[in-house]
């Protein structure tokens with residue numbers, strides 16, 4: 001190796017170990033920002049983003065060649081052997097479908113595609129189309145074989161959609177990779193699916209803003225957390241407007257329409273982002289009474305509910321450490 005080549009190699013090695021500012025990339029249809037503070041090297045950020053690419057390649061419902069695309073194409077025909085990522089997330093999704101009584105349903109795919117919310121051709125479907133599509137949504141038909149790591153949708157036209165849980169899985173993976181690289185703290189933000197791991201350098205908790213569902217770049221308040229994930233599902237994430245109505249992307253498997261339960265957003269605080277992501281969607285669809293009951297039945301999980309009447313309620317574990325910062329809203333017991 002000549003002197004120039006050696007010099008270049010040293011520069012590359014040196015730069016990849018050097019601390020760099022927080023990094024952002026587009027994944028899962030949203031901006032993903034990672035801040036690992038003083039342990040954030042280019043190499044470490046890149047290995048997390050590479051892992052996001054891998055997860056998307058297995059789990060995306062909007063990309064050709066993914067496990068999900070293959071399982072959907074083989075619906076009613078044959079089981080498909082899938083990658084461990086796909087099996088793990090689908091198994092977890094099925095568990096949450098069961099515990100939420102089907103409010104969360106990973107076989108929601110045909111309905112998601114019918115509405116196509118978030119894309120240019122989003123529209124309100126005819127009732128006939130909804131009536132035709134709804135019977136294709138039923139998690140109880142989903143067949144998982146753990147020995148073969150295969151997934152089968154037994155009826156033609158059924159489709160998996162893991163959009164409500166994939167970002168949570170990815171956030172957990174990001175934290176695992178960062179911790180394995182001895183990174184003691186950081187904030188992973190996958191378009192509002194946040195994981196604040198470790199504690200701040202001075203030992204104080206993280207202050208995480210809870211988004212104002214009605215106003216861009218605004219928050220309703222701040223939750224203090226240590227080493228937790230905070231995941232929000234809300235009407236503002238993906239929606240379109242028609243005839244003065246807002247149609248958002250969280251669908252009710254009961255009537256096939258965007259879920260209308262008097263809520264604008266639901267936020268879950270948990271140890272695992274996979275749980276937070278699944279539960280934020282499930283609770284949004286269930287509404288306050290049933291959603292609150294579900295959260296109270298699971299130890300170590302808290303929730304914040306923002307209602308259409310601009311009131312906010314939270315479970316006992318979080319409301320103490322929640323600070324309201326937006327005077328248009330009020331906290332209710």
Ligand code: AMP
Pocket residue numbers: 103104105106108112161162163164165232233234237238249250251252253277280281285
């Ligand atoms: P999230 O933003 O995590 O609440 O997830 C919303 C996304 O999950 C949507 O864009 C759909 O892809 C999918 N989805 C919509 N409704 C449901 C539902 N009832 N159960 C499971 N996934 C859903």
Ligand code: MG
Pocket residue numbers: 163164165233276277278279280281
């Ligand atoms: Mg979710």
